[in-house]
Amino acid sequence: MRKKDKKQVIGEEISEEKIRLFLALEPADATPPSLHKLVKAYRGLRVDDFERFVGFFVEAGYDLAAQDAQGRDFVALIRDQRLAEPYIEIVRAVRH
Numbered sequence: 001m002r003k004k005d006k007k008q009v010i011g012e013e014i015s016e017e018k019i020r021l022f023l024a025l026e027p028a029d030a031t032p033p034s035l036h037k038l039v040k041a042y043r044g045l046r047v048d049d050f051e052r053f054v055g056f057f058v059e060a061g062y063d064l065a066a067q068d069a070q071g072r073d074f075v076a077l078i079r080d081q082r083l084a085e086p087y088i089e090i091v092r093a094v095r096h
Contacts, residue, residue, distance in 0.1 A: 014049045020056055034066035038074045038091070047086045054090055064095050 022044065027036035034057075041053045058064065067073050074091055078084040 014045070016052070019045065019049055019053045022053055023056060023060055031068055032066040034063040035068060035074060037062060038064070039077060042078060042087050047090070050087055051090050054094055058094060064091055
């Protein structure tokens with residue numbers, strides 16, 4: 001009798017509480033808090049978790065269109081990174 005193949009799980013499901021921790025991150029420089037939180041979440045979360053984060057982010061009243069002093073928003077900051085596209089699509093879908 002063969003064992004059933006287990007579905008491969010990469011990483012564990014992150015709790016809502018852990019995802020919401022990214023909302024508490026504050027910049028140490030002049031970066032707008034909304035932009036800082038988005039970039040930190042992008043760097044720290046998988047796509048599915050980032051999508052959940054964006055829901056909490058908007059619900060908390062943060063700005064998906066926040067820009068740095070050079071006028072760059074989240075999309076402009078990560079656009080040329082290899083794995084950025086799914087994250088960009090999430091932000092664009094919510095903004096429009």
